[in-house]
Amino acid sequence: MSAGTTSESPDTAPAWVAFCPRCASPMRTRFVVDKPRRACPACGYVYFTDPKVGVGVAVLDDGKLLLVRRARNPERGKWSLPAGFVDQGEDPGVAAAREALEETGLVVAIDSVIDVYFNPPDQGSASIFILYRATRIEGEPVAGDDADAAGFFGLDQLPELAFASTRAAVAQLLHGQ
Ligand SMILES: [Zn+2]
Missing domain, CATH: 3.90.79.10 (Nucleoside Triphosphate Pyrophosphohydrolase)
Known part of the structure; x- marks a missing residue:
């Protein structure tokens, strides 16, 4: 489990979202709206995996x-x-x-x-x-x-x-x- 929560929830928290698109800080995985998601600890940006x-x-x-x-x-x-x-x-x-x-x-x-x-x-x-x-x-x-x-x-x-x-x-x- 080297990637922790990220590897358990690739659908909502893809590890390739490595840097914040708004401020370029490293992204972390945390729970947002009941699911693990990639989020920026610096500016608060949350990456939502919208359906295609x-x-x-x-x-x-x-x-x-x-x-x-x-x-x-x-x-x-x-x-x-x-x-x-x-x-x-x-x-x-x-x-x-x-x-x-x-x-x-x-x-x-x-x-x-x-x-x-x-x-x-x-x-x-x-x-x-x-x-x-x-x-x-x-x-x-x-x-x-x-x-x-x-x-x-x-x-x-x-x-x-x-x-x-x-x-x-x-x-x-x-x-x-
Ligand atoms: Zn940011």
């Missing part, structure tokens, strides 16, 4: 679902819904439409929230994921950004999907038809 929020769109057009093929790992070469991370200060619906445009070239209108998903922490993925139903406004699918292919697929002819969360979301979508 992702958004995605399910665009059905003429009974077909819009998918993108992943150009990067993890799960490179498999297909997923257009999705990405919400930027600081960005409305999540706006972020979802932005990701659709960046990855597929399609202008979409956000219609409604399908569901909100929680993913246990792992490497890099969003811990909170909001899936929106969206409508194609204009454009033809052209892959961009993190995708190397984009297209519409019949619901009985879906390609291999990346991530258990994508498969669960698509299954939920299909049962909701």
